Amino acid sequence: MATLSFNAARFRAPPLQSLRHNLNFASYVKPTSFLSKNLPRKHLLQKFRLDSISESSVSTQNGPEIEEEEDREEQAQGEDYDDPTFELSYLDPETDPESITEWELDFCSRPILDIRGKKVWELVVCDDSLSLQYTKYFPNNVINSVTLKDAIESVSEELGLPLPEKVRFFRSQMQTIITKACKELGIKPIPSKRCLSLLLWLEERYESVYTRHPGFQKGSKPLLALDNPFPMELPENLFGEKWAFVQLPYSAVREEISSMKTRYVFGASLDLDLLGIEIDDKTLIPGLAVASSRAKPLAAWMNGLEVCAVEADTSKASLILSVGISTRYTYATYKKTPVTTSEAEAWESAKKSCGGLHFLAIQEDLDSDDCVGFWLLLDLPPSPV
Template sequence: MAVISFNPTRMKHSTAQSHKPINPFTSLSKPTKISFHSFKFATESPNKTLNFQKFNSVSESSVSLPMEAESVDEEDDPTAELSYLEPETDPESISDWELDFCSRPILDIRGKKIWELVVCDNTLSLQYTKYFPNNVINSITLKDAILSICDELGVPLPDKIRYFRSQMQTIISKSCRELGIKPIPSKRCLSLLLWLQERYETVYMRHPGFQKGSKPLLTLDNPFPMELPENLYGEKWAFVQLPFSAVQEEVSSLETRFAFGASLDLDLLGIEFDDKTLIPGLAVATSRAKPLAAWMNGLDVCSMEADIDRACLILSVGISTRYVYATYKKTPVTTSEAEAWEATKKACGGLHFLAIQGDLDSDDCVGFWLLLDLPPPPV
């Protein structure tokens, strides 16, 4: 099973390796009849020009694991704070930050949990950490800290700040708005989430005040899924998969084709699969593909999950919103297919995609979202 972690050889964004243009899809053989709410699944699939591969089990996908993170120098001080800007980075180019402001499993001399502010951009060109006692946690403290980051590192105030804890929404939103920054609740803070995982293992666990077994004070929400809004409905859908090289090609063409969607920095995330590794995804077809893709593009699409028990697909967007995206008749065949899809996603470290098309015979996608299903951080 692949474990996604930072690529230890790269801590800043670099140009992705180019790939020879290829037809990225192969034909989808006869799919199982599965309903998409009140609509029907595609019932025929003769030699399609949109060559999504038929979904196979995890055993048919060859997964190359990313490199292990380099060991941390034991002489590093786990109590030290960090204020870093990549020397080669233009400060004006960093317009979006990712931020976490939460308690850590560390006690101070009063026996109270220490709070920590962790800030980065999505390429980790900017990295900042600062500890706080628990009796100064408010919007004023956070606003002053944001201004301090700008002063210390010589960077302008960001246009946007993403954060993933719903419990901190009031404090973060108030601080941001007073500074003219747009706060964005989002679980697509992938660089931040992976950095927190790394800090837990290399910093917090080595801190003299570390409390083993301490549970996070502010856990992530996982609410019961709601009914899908009418404007997000499609007509047909299918479990599909693409070779990793085709996924890279589709992502790299998002900007050139001006298509709807979102990508991930695969290099920074340490995702180094073989080109032929099959990545699981969901293909959605509808006659109103462009409007649907536009509506989806206005959401912060995070992940897609097959809920085996409820026989449905769950779409996660924003910070804590979950929708029943599609349902299907629960049979041994459909259950097996959903289980295999989830197993393949897990084997790929949570990497998967959502594609929206005019119909399942189309030769391109109107929208393409590369998604990563990460476990919550341990803090």
Template sequence: MATLSYSSPGIRNPVAPIISRAFVSLSKTLSIPPSTFPSSIDGAYRHRHRHRPLHPRPNSISESSVSPPASSKEEEEESGLEEEEEEVDPCVEVRYLDPAMEAGSIREWELDFCSRPILDERGKKVWELVVCDGTLSLQYTRFFPNNVINSVTLRDAIASISASLGVPLPQKIRFFRSQMQTIITKACNELGIKAVPSKRCLSLLLWLEERYETVYTRHPGFQQGSKPLLALDNPFPMELPENLFGEKWAFVQLPFSAVQEEVSSLETRYAFGASLDLDLLGLEIEDKTLVPGLAVASSRAKPLAAWMNGLEVCSVEVDVGRGCLILSVGVATRYIYATYKKNAATTQEAEAWEAAKKACGGLHFLAIQESLDSEDCVGFWLLLDLPPPLV
């Protein structure tokens, strides 16, 4: 376990592991080679979920919701194949609201407004608006020519989603492309919606991953090898603001079953934190598999957790070359969260932590406590590394 002061550039003298009763110190597992972590979990989402649809059959305004009855088993099979083809029709725009979902309960949307690797009849790249909620109970897509891309177009499109699906405008809309912040923020402000730059748009990112394979690559205008117009930023990490300083930290692990318990009780036990929809992610992790995390201790744990709660925490990663931990928040902000003195032991522990994260498909967590031997957390954030979208 590494223990250090955030205000000093180096590691303090090593001490015996002091951790919460629920946590397992990573240093206790270093005798296990990283290669022995579960290999059945593919760290790259796009390979693990290639054949797993993320959403139910959409109700599109451009297709019929009534299928003709089948008169035989053969006709039923043929009908099923036809419906499957219709489901991935690259020219169909999605208009879907889960009939079991109460429309007024969907208060937060995730939004992407960007060009796609598809050319229209003018030879220009098509733009697309993709909107969903965190559970994919709401889904909406719409294509646009590149000469109408502005905040007015987006504002009117957002309003039309509310009208066409019969749902109220959301309180918040998250988006992950920093280059679109001006347009999205202006459109949202005019509708009284809070625009939130955040890479915690996991449902949207996973849906885009699926749409790349089932829609964009099958579109007649698809351009193989076309690079994304608005690539995600990965800026050089900055110094950590003083209000985010902790006092000690430790690499820790929790069994996946315990992580699930933490997520299920997040709203009742903690004032601060964020969860992920593990069912939607479909991670094939055994209950006993240890999920890596970072435990941070501070005598001012509650104020620290409150500040962290407003940052849209995305991920924590180890930079072995620099001997530091990088905290990613929002859409384009990275902080040097902590540093450690590089030696064989600390490098091995850091590499083992990253290997454990990769073995869990990128799943990890951040826990804030009053002390490292505390039995309770003040804040708990479930995090996930995902590859950048292909569009």
């Protein structure tokens, strides 16, 4: 079975030698002095292997007959999990159910036709560590908030999980149904593209499950495509005073993420082990630093936006901030010259070379060694489903 991994290749980002400008581009931010704290390795990539669910430790004290029986059961389970029509209901036995307070959810059609020639719909639920994995197919004539509400309750009952406090989802077209179902259950719905575990799992399922399904329709386009709307004007409370293209070694980025829980810093991290991104510690990760005399209030406002990506739009000489599901802001502008265009292109190139990994940092001053807000971001290609 394929393992769900973002990219096993070793990325190397080109150094950003020219990102310096005397007008709207501030000078480089000094490498931040980060607290060092090592997090335990969870080896979460193993959880993407659907056949790993049937693995178990068999004691030799059970005797050969019991071992043979368990082997047969495991083989039968393995055959089920290899069946593309199989519906998954799994909770990591080593995970405390009470600790899973946030789910990631997708409820959408798949490139699969049923016996009526209609598209099959599917509910996919997980948490950010994939300790929770649940899938269920539905015919297209029962798609509504009541069906989804009942299905969410079924996930909780089948796996002995409490209902989550929050549910993240990334399709704007399903916002009404998902919001209504969640609110009836007392769950806070959060429209957000920071559903990276879910998006990566869907990408893996497309290759290992949907394309092998007997009803798969090759070339079928997603019914509910993701939005990419025209950027809006940035709200006044999100304005910074200065900004700069910056870079940090990958080792420093990891240490910053590790230390976020021990310091009072706004922001959001990513589980780099889960994503399976392999980058050399010395590789420079591109980022955007924003300075403001009201840095803490600015970071607090940003913290409620579900920040997902920053993009340099060289055609319009601007930076685009993407938040939530489909909200895009013109975050900053600069004077368009051959030099600034080259700088912006180099920054985007570095981001792509790092597999889309980049960051946003908010500081009181661009020469400060500390951040009051730090968001690790990842640009992913659109979901194939």
